[in-house]
Amino acid sequence: MSRIAFLGTGSMNEAIMGGMIAAGTDPSEVVATVRRAERAAELAERHHVVAIAGSEDPQANLEAVRDAAVVILGVKPVGIAALAREISPSLDTHTIVVSVAAAVSLEQLEAALPKGQPVVRAMPNTPARLGHGVVSISGGTNATAEQLAQVRALFETVGTVVEIPESQVDALSAISGSGPAYAFYLAEAMAAAGAELGLDPELSALLARETVAGAGYMLAEPGADAAALRRAVTSPNGTTERAIAAFDKGGIPAIIAQGAKDAADRAAEITASLD
Missing domain, CATH: 1.10.3730.10 (ProC C-terminal domain-like)
Incomplete structure (x- = not known):
């Protein structure tokens, strides 16, 4: 599996996606989901990725995560748990689920996903849009060192990456x-x-x-x-x-x-x- 899926591709997830592609990720291995068809067309034209609009395909998120190596959740915090439950049937047991949503804990995310799913919580800041961000990563219960290294490599395309225990995320958020x-x-x-x-x-x-x-x-x-x-x-x-x-x-x-x-x-x- 090499596909990377971005679910909820707003400005932050698009910045991460653009940074990865600029660093050498094959756009054909990237899929993004959005709500509107116009936004999907915009992403496809700008980044040459597969972009699916939920307004036209209710199964967009399920299709996007199927056979994905990494899934990056970029919807608002209040929608993360529902999105995690929605995609659970299509997730491979080795797929790494990464949340960039503020305030959503690893425990909350893991509770909404299949038992044993590898999860990483990431906290990027807005300069990531220009490739000068700071991104923290914190591994969940089932995330291995190898999987954390894989996520680190993805986020290093948009800035400096630091690995911290989740207990420090709120403090980091207050600074970076x-x-x-x-x-x-x-x-x-x-x-x-x-x-x-x-x-x-x-x-x-x-x-x-x-x-x-x-x-x-x-x-x-x-x-x-x-x-x-x-x-x-x-x-x-x-x-x-x-x-x-x-x-x-x-x-x-x-x-x-x-x-x-x-x-x-x-x-x-x-x-x-x-x-």
């Missing part, structure tokens, strides 16, 4: 999952500050956007350390030092820590609500 929004929030605040200082709002937005993006490239260099990079541009008694002192006085580190904790707590609440 929600983290892009924190960076965008910072860029928004910087742009607003520049406009307050008299810059043209469009110019200020450009400066903030390019500065945050450029800093990200510096952080992506091998061996980069955020604290060291900050110190390198913070001259004693200079302008940047004055700004950092104001941030510290305002409690920015503590605010970020509290925000991350609240995000992790909310992830746990959502998981509990799906039981």
Whole structure:
């Protein structure tokens, strides 16, 4: 078996699929399911994969997973268990079922699948769409080391992959999952500050956007350390030092820590609500 099936091919699953194909996966070995015929035609034209619309074929998901080596579930969290139960009759016992849905636990997924089915929980973030994401993987009860390595190789086409115990997923989600929004929030605040200082709002937005993006490239260099990079541009008694002192006085580190904790707590609440 070599087929890879993407069930619910929204922007994230499409990004993963596109990354895999760009890295050498044969498009003829990929099948995707979506709800609308127009979306199916779009995916088929863009990626040269088999794309099936549920609106035209009620058996689309069952057909897609038949003889698949890996099945990647990309529907909304509330629909994951129902989808898992739907496809169960067509799954091979060795097929690896991967969920990229936030908050859905391995226990919840395994309960909806045939006993013994290999399951992996993955948590990608939005930069994966550009090939610069962070993806965590956590193996279920029946996932072997070899199967985890197979899933890791698939996700490495869209970014950095880390393997963590499921107990750490909520914490990871609070940093890398929600983290892009924190960076965008910072860029928004910087742009607003520049406009307050008299810059043209469009110019200020450009400066903030390019500065945050450029800093990200510096952080992506091998061996980069955020604290060291900050110190390198913070001259004693200079302008940047004055700004950092104001941030510290305002409690920015503590605010970020509290925000991350609240995000992790909310992830746990959502998981509990799906039981």
